[in-house]
Amino acid sequence: MQTRVSLALLCPSVVFIAHGKTKFMTHFNFGSMNRRKFLGTAAATALTTVGSSTLISKAVAGNHAQYQTPNILFILTDDLGWGDLSIYGRTDYQTPNLDRLATQGARFTNAYAAQTVCTPTRVAFLTGRYPARLEVGLREPLGNISQVGSTVGLPPSHPTVASLLKARGYETALVGKWHLGYLPNYGPNKSGFDKFFGHFSGGIDYFSHKDGSGTLDFYNDEQLIDVPGYTTELFTDKAIEFIKQPRNRPFYLSLHYNAPHWPWEGPDDEILSTTLYSNGNYTAGGSPAIYAAMIKSLDDGIGRVLQALEETGQADNTLVIFVSDNGGERYSFFGPFRNRKGSLNEGGIRVPAIIRWPGKVEPNQVKEQPIITMDLTATILAAARVPSAPKYQLDGVNLLPALIGNKPLDSRPLFWRYRSGINIQGAVRLGNWKYLQQGSNQGLNQFLYDLASDPSEQNDLKQSNPVTFQQLQRLFDKWQSQVLPVAQFPA
Numbered sequence: 001m002q003t004r005v006s007l008a009l010l011c012p013s014v015v016f017i018a019h020g021k022t023k024f025m026t027h028f029n030f031g032s033m034n035r036r037k038f039l040g041t042a043a044a045t046a047l048t049t050v051g052s053s054t055l056i057s058k059a060v061a062g063n064h065a066q067y068q069t070p071n072i073l074f075i076l077t078d079d080l081g082w083g084d085l086s087i088y089g090r091t092d093y094q095t096p097n098l099d100r101l102a103t104q105g106a107r108f109t110n111a112y113a114a115q116t117v118c119t120p121t122r123v124a125f126l127t128g129r130y131p132a133r134l135e136v137g138l139r140e141p142l143g144n145i146s147q148v149g150s151t152v153g154l155p156p157s158h159p160t161v162a163s164l165l166k167a168r169g170y171e172t173a174l175v176g177k178w179h180l181g182y183l184p185n186y187g188p189n190k191s192g193f194d195k196f197f198g199h200f201s202g203g204i205d206y207f208s209h210k211d212g213s214g215t216l217d218f219y220n221d222e223q224l225i226d227v228p229g230y231t232t233e234l235f236t237d238k239a240i241e242f243i244k245q246p247r248n249r250p251f252y253l254s255l256h257y258n259a260p261h262w263p264w265e266g267p268d269d270e271i272l273s274t275t276l277y278s279n280g281n282y283t284a285g286g287s288p289a290i291y292a293a294m295i296k297s298l299d300d301g302i303g304r305v306l307q308a309l310e311e312t313g314q315a316d317n318t319l320v321i322f323v324s325d326n327g328g329e330r331y332s333f334f335g336p337f338r339n340r341k342g343s344l345n346e347g348g349i350r351v352p353a354i355i356r357w358p359g360k361v362e363p364n365q366v367k368e369q370p371i372i373t374m375d376l377t378a379t380i381l382a383a384a385r386v387p388s389a390p391k392y393q394l395d396g397v398n399l400l401p402a403l404i405g406n407k408p409l410d411s412r413p414l415f416w417r418y419r420s421g422i423n424i425q426g427a428v429r430l431g432n433w434k435y436l437q438q439g440s441n442q443g444l445n446q447f448l449y450d451l452a453s454d455p456s457e458q459n460d461l462k463q464s465n466p467v468t469f470q471q472l473q474r475l476f477d478k479w480q481s482q483v484l485p486v487a488q489f490p491a
């Protein structure tokens, strides 16, 4: 065993030592980091060999005691509604693996997606910033390649959680849906992921892996592939393969299932898929039974992925985060919440969220604090002790103090804006208050709700609470002045 922490502390590069040899070197911008923070992060990134294959990192500087750099497993589902896990209230099927994951860590009842459709929430997660800070985040959602080509996407120059972790020694992979721009200009491999296995567009058939225009959309890195199989199972298998690979550094795996996004196809519906999706009628059909089959495959798959962590001895050193990219669709259970995907009512943005980190995050926690997609990005970076990029201030906050020290999060407003055609919605949540505006060039309707007493958003309180109403309205206007204006391109 060999330790070269002193090298990392003395040199503005971070030197990783593996099996006694220099493995690789990376540079990072110190930006505004102070000395103590630098010493902590640099030391945390100095890797030492333990045993024959497992590398851990130790922070030995300053007040930092031993620190083991965690693996990161981020699981994103697609259009899973707030109540679609049995632990969140669904009763017509069971999700035992995800329910167990929830009891092993913290489960959030006031978790929000950054947007009510796919692309912007993915912008928010990968960048840790409000989606309206980037042009691609105004695509709500991004069309398929036959509609938009490769003219817009997540710029490879923009830091992502993947590129930041990769630069600090993580092996990174995205398995599943990207939906942030097409080749040759955009893609996971250009935005920090060492490996990619999945699809670029917003929706593919679960068996043919073709997008809404009938184009095959399934890739291994940037190589188009045509493989048989139900995507949920293919993604599960690929994730397990990645987890089980021998490696001498920590990993970050983003597992972005396309389930349970339409087309409504369970693992036994291959024949159905030949008629459903190829007719272009991909949002038609489905049933609660088919939805249950899709969720069972998802839950089984996640159970297998978590089992792979156990079998490889990595479960105790892996931060696992589970969340959905927006509110549910027609077969979802929304609990008390109004509306669904495509709305800034609670049903469109409230999502299930779970964080498990054995030995760090206490089990059996149910958290009512409002959180949003970008918080998960900030939490991952904090757990890995990787600073954000200096010129790209995160909009999320690190949740670990609330999860480990039970320290309440500071009160802060959360914002949303969503356009569909000529219709524009905006929302703010501050404490239990919610301001909502829905309008178009035909006019604007504004509402104020108390979510504590009125989670269904039925009772508009703006007349009886004018001061709060105006406060939130001003907050929204100020926030909107700080992000990109509503896009003018066709929705």
Ligand SMILES: [Ca+2]
Pocket (backbone or CB within 6 Å): 078, 079, 117, 118, 261, 325, 326
């Ligand atoms: Ca989605």
